[in-house]
Amino acid sequence: MTTTRRTGLREQKKRATRVALREAALGLALERGPDNVRVDDIAEAAGVSPRTYNNYFSSREQAIVAAITAEREARIAAEVAAAPAEDRLADALTDAILTRYTEPGDTERFLITASPPLRDAFLEAATEIEHPLADAIGLRLGDTTTPTARVLAASVAAAVRIALHQWLGATIDRSAGNGGLVIASGSLPDLLRATIAPLAPAIDAAEERSRQARSG
Structure with a gap:
């Protein structure tokens, strides 16, 4: 062997x-x-x-x-990598993330709101998207040697985590006996769009530099 x-x-x-x-x-x-x-x-x-x-x-x-x-991070990266070349990278990133994070199932809603430790673990898990997403962004940009893809992926992961944190922390039920558990509230898609949107100029700039390098 x-x-x-x-x-x-x-x-x-x-x-x-x-x-x-x-x-x-x-x-x-x-x-x-x-x-x-x-x-x-x-x-x-x-x-x-x-x-x-x-x-x-x-x-x-x-x-x-x-x-x-499980598998969410890999699916997001795969969808970004597979998006049509003519699609704007910022849009491809936003669409893939919204697709995979929109409307969590009943099991997810129950468990991530069951206790603060589970909520914290769920928030930390958002950072797992960074490495597969960096690979996908690098392939889209044709740039796997500079830190650009990793910086952009880390920024997107942070944006997702911030949106999730706000979503889970929007309402705190402090009624007797529940220990102040966090209850998911508000529109997660809207929060994700709002946190990813400020990154669009940097993503667009990286995409434009890549386009110029390929044409030059």
Whole structure:
């Protein structure tokens, strides 16, 4: 067996373990409620040790959120990369993000509003979009060597996180017994458009420089 094949099999096993852990975390959270799930329970359900669990996730909240947001980042990047060449990059970015973040399902709404730790994990997960999006932007610009694509991707990730933070923090229910849990409120699509819009001039400028470099 070649080294490349061994490496490939090892990566497949790691991905399978990660999927098993996040699916176990989500299943237990829906069955028992997020606060009644322990890391040891998740590890047991996935057939691994707690030590192995800690190699993949730093908390139960991180694993639960990973199950909810699985594949979202890759799909956004793929849609940006696949957008017609004549489409404005800023529009392609906005459309892909709105498509994947609009109208979260009932499971997502329940879990991300269930507790502050889950909310925080959900917000932190927004940063995961940065690396795949940087690759997609670099391909669109024909520029994978300068920091431009990474800077733009990091800015977009920050804009998404700000929109989500505002969306989740728009209303706080402080009625007796709920601990002041955050309840999602307002229009997430409108918030996403508003936070991404200020980045459009920088994205347009990068796209224009790329166009000039190709024509020159």
